[in-house]
Amino acid sequence: MLKKPHYIVVILVVLAVVILFKLPGQTVGRFKLAISGLFLPLFGLAGSTHEASLQARGVFVSRRQLVDEVEELKRQNDQLQFRLQQERETEFENERLRAALGWARKGPWQTRLARIIARDPANWWRAAQIDLGRRDGMKPNLPVVTGAGLVGKISSVGETRSQVVLLGDPNLRVAAEILLGRTNIETGVIMSTSTGPQENNMVDLGYLSGGSAIAPGQSVETWGGGVFPSGIPIGRIVDVQTTDYGLSKEARVQLWASMNALEEVWVILQ
């Protein structure tokens, strides 16, 4: 037999949940941001601890190791300078050709570095929070990348932090292209993986035509036209299978960006 306090608590909890379910999306988003704001001191503390541990690590690194690292970085810097010169020539050539054809000039992306401060605690979403918000110029749908490739896009923005929906989440689909030759391009859609959520670095590439000549090893990048600018590397095809009695194909794609080791990302502003 239930006592009076039991009835009251059950009614209050159920009522609170029903009200939350019935609230409009924007109000729920504001509630979420307000509640998650309670965790800001802890996220700040975790960030400071991380910085302090990095500084403390510097104390224990030997001088020999530092000298070796400087030498290695100088070598890499020389190689990159050389490659940059080559890239510059290609860029000038590209600009000349675009001007000759009357195509719009393609400028470099404006980016902003962000730190991942939290991952989605639930196992059935792929999302993360970054330490940049509205005051830093963040807006919904801005693409998020690492040096290796595409990571996801911003889904909601708070004053000081934003939520990023990562590749492989059921709520994120990306138009992608595979370069098969100089003029031959195959397009498809990057979706969450059907093999399950454990393979964080694997996604599916669907809606490919049955006659396409895609094969394992080929690179996949963003097609452009929507939220994402064209040409952001996504990953490489691991395997291909025929679906719908040969009418279409589906491929599994291994992402270039390592989703398990995300610490810092770049948000493309423009």
Add this chain to the structure above:
Amino acid sequence: MNWLHVSFILAAAYLAVFAEASLNIPRNWIGAQVDLLPGLMVYTALTNNIIVIGILALSAGLSFDALSANPLGVSVLPLFGIGFAIDRARELLWRDSVFAQFILGGAASAVQPLATLFLMLNLGGAPLLGWRSLWQWFAMAAGGAVATPVLFAFFDRIHQTFDYQPAAESSFRPDREIKRGRL
């Protein structure tokens, strides 16, 4: 109801949600994030009244959903349901046995994600599910089962440190008083 004890439980829930969002070790090693909230609810339901169970379900569930892409409030009802069920059967459960704590923690950690997913699917959500979700479910249940006795031990230690301890029984009994004579 000891409000100091309640505030420790709420602080533990706050830290548990933060740890689940910021620690990636379980996610990277076993492919699933272990949820500590069902184990905490088992402890709360066996040691506190229904009001504290309701407060914990609301605060912990809302905090979890706020840091997640879950619809806000979807974790509250499963947590409250676990607490309510244990509260109703409290007289039948042996809370001091580590094995009982292990089983209760495992069962609660197994039921909580299933109930949350059931609610979410009925609300029209499309979470990431596949065959490997079974492994994640098992890992969450096993992790919760292991964590629950640890939570009990932790809170018992806090209880010993901060609460008044029952006075030790005196050995003095008036009916056995020895009356010494002169010899």
